[in-house]
Amino acid sequence: MSDTTNKGGWRLTVAGAALGVSIFTVLWFAAAALGSKFGLWGWQFGLGKMILSWGPILTFFALGLAVVAFIIALIKAPRFQPALLALAALLIALMVFFRIAGFGAQAGSLPPIHDVQTDWSEPIALSESLIAQRRSDGALNEVQDDPTIDESAEGRWPGMGGRRVAEVQEEAERERTVDGETVEPAYDRPIEPVYFDQSPGEIASYALQIAEDRGWDIFSRPETGQDVERTMLEATETSTWFGFKDDVAIRIRAVEGATRVDMRSISRVGLSDLGMNARRVSTFMDELESRADGRRQP
Structure with missing residues (x-):
């Protein structure tokens, strides 16, 4: 034929x-x-x-x-x-x-980090219950106050092994000069706290609503009463494809006449998060700032 x-x-x-x-x-x-x-x-x-x-x-x-x-x-x-x-x-x-x-x-x-937060000088501590949950689920990444990048990162990211995550995150947030050349920030914007005039309990209600709207699994719910001076929300987000779990901790407290919100997002596995934790913190804080009329300065 x-x-x-x-x-x-x-x-x-x-x-x-x-x-x-x-x-x-x-x-x-x-x-x-x-x-x-x-x-x-x-x-x-x-x-x-x-x-x-x-x-x-x-x-x-x-x-x-x-x-x-x-x-x-x-x-x-x-x-x-x-x-x-x-x-x-x-x-x-x-x-x-x-x-x-x-x-x-x-x-x-992007930097080989999987732990991002708004204030490394006063790190957010995850509750013992959430840490225990991470361990029972086989989490490989430890939760530390001042973590360093694993030496295995040297193969793909020369010079990164052993460096403090706090320093690397700060570099990723801002334009800098290396050997006379300008290096653009790896992240779209700085990862920083947000301040509000409302009470911590009121802001906690906003934060909880946003977390629920995003489909996060709420691990510990914050106190939302008018007299609350300090509270925390903990949640876990599971990725659509691989099912990777990242844990989120949001600290809400009264500081010098205002309510300050700090946030930490940390992956359970993996050396690099491909910027996911930074995006999660940035977009959450942007939405919270917009909903509750917040600001980036005290």
């Missing part, structure tokens, strides 16, 4: 195979994340092996096969169906490729 009568022959078969591989690549990454979330395998296997080790190999194979399929689809008529399938395969493979490239660039541009 000719290429014309079977609408593409072997070229259509190659294009279909390329499309199948590209779709399989997308499903591979989804399976790696969801399998980790639902306990089919550990996150080290899902993220470390399936995505970081095998994922790029599969993506390059899908991309290469799609390019080959598209080229041979244009060799002779009929071209429409083989070229259409090959183009779809190429677009899907490119989408995955650029997502991986963006992930790598993001990981390299």
Whole structure:
């Protein structure tokens, strides 16, 4: 049977195979994340092996096969169906490729920390109950008052191993000069406390509502009475894909005629959080400031 009568022959078969591989690549990454979330395998296997080790190999194979399929689809008529399938395969493979490239660039541009808070000079202490919960759930990252970056970070982030997290966070928040060159801040804005005129109990009500609106699991609820001078909210956010759990502690207290809110966000596993904890603190504090008419100065 000719290429014309079977609408593409072997070229259509190659294009279909390329499309199948590209779709399989997308499903591979989804399976790696969801399998980790639902306990089919550990996150080290899902993220470390399936995505970081095998994922790029599969993506390059899908991309290469799609390019080959598209080229041979244009060799002779009929071209429409083989070229259409090959183009779809190429677009899907490119989408995955650029997502991986963006992930790598993001990981390299952000500091290897997983613990962020608004005031390292007076760190927020998680309750013993939450710390015990972290341990029972297999958390690998310890909660410390003055943590340092693990020496294993040296491989990907030279010069970071052993440095204080507080110093690295401060550098990530502000523009600085290194060897005569200006380095843009890694974070969008400084991680800082917010002040309010309302009582700590009133602000605690706002904070609790925002946490509930975001779907966080509330671990310890704050006191919300008018006479409350100091209280704390603790919660856990679980990521959509891998099911990673990050713990949040929000300290609300009366300080020099105002109510000051500080916040800490710390991952249970992983060396780098890819900026997630910083974004969580920034967006939460922005929303709290907006809802309760807060300010960044006492």
